[in-house]
Amino acid sequence: MKKLVLAALLAAGFGAQAQVDADKAALIKSIYTEALGGQQGYDWLKYMCEEIGPRPSGSEAANEAARWAMREMLNAGADTAWLQEVEVPKWYRGEEWCTMSMGGREVNLPATALGGSVPTPENGITAEVVVVNSFEHLESLGREGVEGKIVFYNTYMDHSLISTFNAYGGAVKYRWAGAMEAAKYGAVATIMRSVTLLRDDLPHTGAMSYGDSEVKIPSAAISWQAADKLSEDMGAGPVYVTLFLDCGVQGTATNYNVIADFKGTDKANEIMLVGGHIDSWDLGQGAQDDGAGCAHAMQVPNLLKQVGYEHHRTIRVVLWANEEFGLDGAKEYANWARMNNVHHWVALESDGGAGVPRGFGVGADDDRVAQVQAMKPYFVPYGLHEFAKGGGGADLSPLRGHDDFFVGFRPDSQRYFDFHHSARDRIDAIHPRSLEMGSASIAALFYLLDQL
């Protein structure tokens, strides 16, 4: 009776005070203790960052990382592990710079090409700058205001949003479509305020698209402080900028998805997938994005093994190739899974960095969501309070329609965009305890799910 009351209250949206099973709670405690003490995920990530380095789409480093991760998973007791070929764009970045003429002198504006941008001519592009605050603003300026100029998207992430992922969602459209839109009005290039909330002097890259546009203009991000300098200087007469980018997509190359299976005891055909993407942008080491997710995923079977838990279902670690430049790895994996009738009983993605865990988002039917939300009391002692409906992630999206139980891991988001797609995304951006609390949280969730 008491249990029914509790269930009813939980169903009514009252959370977190339900009973927990003491044995299960003890096993979960041992998972966290092992993660925080052993720090194997951090050691893996450190190797990936320092010994292998950045892993951009089409790079040999991405392949070196894939081979290394496969070996590590076999060493950690995987029953099988293999590399799945994925054809990806090969991204090249050479020299890049941007300067502003100001009172007769040149001021450096730290800049980086957006991923996919065409290069500038050999001498760069010099043009007057027109500042634009939104696509509506661009449209209102029209060809008259834009033609022959460099469009400067002085657009911001919304600092008032507590979830910086939501703030990112609102701002990234100018990165993705800024060049395509500006070209319609005759712009010769675009620069944009980096998509970040840290008011620093590093530019942040990220994917952009020309869509179906035949006119492709060079497109770069400049640092927050550079954007401040530039916007302060606007209005007192014309401002000229010179942009030089040596970059571009140079055909395609082969990268690999890593797939490692840790067989379940009696429900081996039910796959519990946990993954991150092994590629990264080229400016840092891809520590937060998404080395952390790879480390999380690799730790899940390892932690369960370390604490002596024998899982019923098969745990599959997938490290996807080329998320950043078009989800090629995720699409390849999903196609293969569909062709081979692989049933993912659950699929969880970690691609939000190594912040302190806040909870999970669950993309599933209401009953399944309620089942996961009922697990919250096991996580509250570890600071996880957010068990929201709706979740998954970019690399899980190609599985939709085929499988139906997705989970997105949700770390604290406050610092993520400080590092994101910039030279700052290095191993020293990673806090070992926060990272490993993430590993443990995902492993604990997989343990509880496996018990269903």
Added chain:
Amino acid sequence: MKKLVLAALLAAGFGAQAQVDADKAALIKSIYTEALGGQQGYDWLKYMCEEIGPRPSGSEAANEAARWAMREMLNAGADTAWLQEVEVPKWYRGEEWCTMSMGGREVNLPATALGGSVPTPENGITAEVVVVNSFEHLESLGREGVEGKIVFYNTYMDHSLISTFNAYGGAVKYRWAGAMEAAKYGAVATIMRSVTLLRDDLPHTGAMSYGDSEVKIPSAAISWQAADKLSEDMGAGPVYVTLFLDCGVQGTATNYNVIADFKGTDKANEIMLVGGHIDSWDLGQGAQDDGAGCAHAMQVPNLLKQVGYEHHRTIRVVLWANEEFGLDGAKEYANWARMNNVHHWVALESDGGAGVPRGFGVGADDDRVAQVQAMKPYFVPYGLHEFAKGGGGADLSPLRGHDDFFVGFRPDSQRYFDFHHSARDRIDAIHPRSLEMGSASIAALFYLLDQL
């Protein structure tokens, strides 16, 4: 009826889904938006760290900081602000080093004197090392095992505890009493593994005590990595260490509490105190400990003013002198308050750093605790879920018995002891958004409390 049901559920321990008043929620939103956009607290803290620097007990820098903070509070609209004299120990630190003889060569062990330690003789102290894992272990070794040696406390914070403040509580006794206990058995000095969870190469200082002991032996902390080196080398024959410390308490000096009042409209005699301590250790800049608490406190009246809220009660910002070396400022303030019959309607301390806010601890009677817990729904959108009974902090402790409503601000604790009392505690250890989410959370709580 619905409200009664909700109240009953809340009383029964079911949290967080209660109704919120839309106007209040909107005002709270404006507080967070102002904090995250304006970042005035971060600017203040940056000034304190970079322009003034570390503020150890008895230093002129502590006084410079106090005068600066008083001026800033007057500029921010304080009705009155003053400096309260506090007599404090004057701490001096000169050169310090520690080396280990290993296979004929000297290995440097990064070391720092604990606060209050006596210096070593001019040529340092060279002696065999005996490793000790606990006070029980020390006792079991006895005089026979310890006399004439340097005791090495190879003690750890418990990494399995999720609250690192709790882990600190369990480990800090070896820092506080290690020298006093070892001296009983004839030790000539002590060194200890730094009280931290980061496995790095920086030593962390902090207060120690000789109690009533007449024998005072030098006492230092060494870095985690140095402690690893030393403990790895133990057991393969005797290990000798040389410790040199030039340090000590050099009499007393005058420092100041800063007290700034922002008068309430109609309940001006009811004081809402918010404070942090203005002193710091000498190795870094005192950014997390406790510049962040000062910035939080200074922001509270400022944010309420920026959003146009006129408070009924008086908001008093108190920045205490010398917390680290004996709570002198807090004791002086409490004595003065008692003598002048000051009634603190509520007193809140921020001395847990600038991590992302997790909640508040409330030290008050059950009714008051329930009142604050009922405010939780206003904070859940900002990620604050922890509203525990029991709270306050070191600098509030002298007020106990006189007042009866204390609140401790609880930021996320995972990274705090990475920085704590070390050279790493600098402005670059501070994340602007996390800091300002703390300022906003405290200001929002003060707003809701003022509405009671």
